[in-house]
Amino acid sequence: MGFRFHFTVEDLARTRVDDRPYAMMELLAALRQLQSRAQPVRFGAWRREVTARLPAQARMIVDLAPPSGSIPGFLFPPSAGEAHQLLDEARAISSREIRTALLCVAESRSIPGWVHRLADDRQLRRQLFDTFALVYEQALAPYWPHVRTTVATDRVLKGRDLLDGGAERVLSGLNPRYIRWNPPVLEVKTPIPLYTDIHLDGRGLLLVPSLFGAETHPLAIASPESQPLLTYPAQSGDGDAYPLLIQGDSPIAAGLTFARLAALLGRTRATVLCTIAEHPGCTTTELARRAGIAPASASEHATILREAGLTTTIRHHNLALHTLTGSGTSLLNPDTASATPSGFSREFLHETPTHAGLDNPASRT
Numbered sequence: 001m002g003f004r005f006h007f008t009v010e011d012l013a014r015t016r017v018d019d020r021p022y023a024m025m026e027l028l029a030a031l032r033q034l035q036s037r038a039q040p041v042r043f044g045a046w047r048r049e050v051t052a053r054l055p056a057q058a059r060m061i062v063d064l065a066p067p068s069g070s071i072p073g074f075l076f077p078p079s080a081g082e083a084h085q086l087l088d089e090a091r092a093i094s095s096r097e098i099r100t101a102l103l104c105v106a107e108s109r110s111i112p113g114w115v116h117r118l119a120d121d122r123q124l125r126r127q128l129f130d131t132f133a134l135v136y137e138q139a140l141a142p143y144w145p146h147v148r149t150t151v152a153t154d155r156v157l158k159g160r161d162l163l164d165g166g167a168e169r170v171l172s173g174l175n176p177r178y179i180r181w182n183p184p185v186l187e188v189k190t191p192i193p194l195y196t197d198i199h200l201d202g203r204g205l206l207l208v209p210s211l212f213g214a215e216t217h218p219l220a221i222a223s224p225e226s227q228p229l230l231t232y233p234a235q236s237g238d239g240d241a242y243p244l245l246i247q248g249d250s251p252i253a254a255g256l257t258f259a260r261l262a263a264l265l266g267r268t269r270a271t272v273l274c275t276i277a278e279h280p281g282c283t284t285t286e287l288a289r290r291a292g293i294a295p296a297s298a299s300e301h302a303t304i305l306r307e308a309g310l311t312t313t314i315r316h317h318n319l320a321l322h323t324l325t326g327s328g329t330s331l332l333n334p335d336t337a338s339a340t341p342s343g344f345s346r347e348f349l350h351e352t353p354t355h356a357g358l359d360n361p362a363s364r365t
Helices: 009-014 023-034 040-053 056-064 084-092 095-106 113-117 121-138 141-172 260-266 269-278 284-291 295-307 326-332
Strands: 001-005 179-183 185-189 196-199 206-210 229-233 311-316 321-323 358-360
Touching: 009 358, 023 040, 023 084, 023 196, 023 206, 040 121, 040 229, 056 113, 056 121, 095 326, 113 196, 121 141, 121 229, 141 179, 141 206, 260 269, 269 284, 269 295, 269 321, 269 326, 284 321, 295 311, 321 326
Parallel strands: 001 196, 206 229
Antiparallel strands: 001 185, 179 185, 311 321
16 A cells, blocks of 8 residues: 555656755665665675664664654655755754654654653754764765765666656656556555555656665655655666675775876776766767767776776666766765764664655655
8 A cells, every 4th residue: 555646648747857866865765774684785784884883872863763654754854955954954843843743653653752852852852963963974974975876877777768668667667566657647555554646736746766765665755835756766777786885985085187087097088987977877879979989999998997996887778878986976076974983783773674655744654
């Protein structure tokens, strides 16, 4: 059971794939992946690394973002943007809004006693959001370049699907395990016991790719004030066996001018790398044309960059599509994050399957 999104012709025309990862929603998916044993190849190293770093007070966040069930909606706003900006917006929420959100959550699951004090205890709220900021810095920020790379790759693949098979191919391939396209209705399976019918009424649907939301129940958000939103697992082209890069896999942290990049890689290879950065998902033929070199030369340089871990090449039908990796992004545009070791015991984690969904705008599951 879950949601049924009803499409019209106008809705199909206005449905789009966002090109930006949603920091707080991605953090929710990451927290739920942290409490799961699913996909050990892809997320196992990340789980071990993050678990070793998180402080004990991170248990507050685990209490509010369990592997399944409703969550207070104000904690994970469905908005694109930097995490610190979204956290600042969440800090400004009124006591009345907090109380309403917690009442919605309490209708579907039990919550710890301290959570009930959030609406009236300013110091407790400050502690909660400070902990959220810390958890983000430890669990997600070091991997954000990889999240961006995966989202960019997925957007390219969705664009190819749209050109080759239209909206039907895009909607049919979002997440076949939980999302089914039965024209003109998109059926979304979530832990919610009953289906909720949502008529898009010309607004279209905003599709948000998620790296950490891979192979879990999607998040669906339907509010009269905004375009309905649905998350789905971002497609990397390599399947579930593609491991999430741990922090140590991205050692390059100093940005370079093109001249220095050319001195490091050679002018042609530097041009190829910059071309891939400017045109993520380009084919080898497109890469050769934009870089002004022969296709054979473009293929050779792309192979060397891929073997160096700066780019990735995925196969989509009969095409080879080239995209930067987190290391490539860091080389061209450094994104540093702190990583303070600490002790977050595994006893704080609930080792149960991850699920995610939504039952109303104030509480999400």
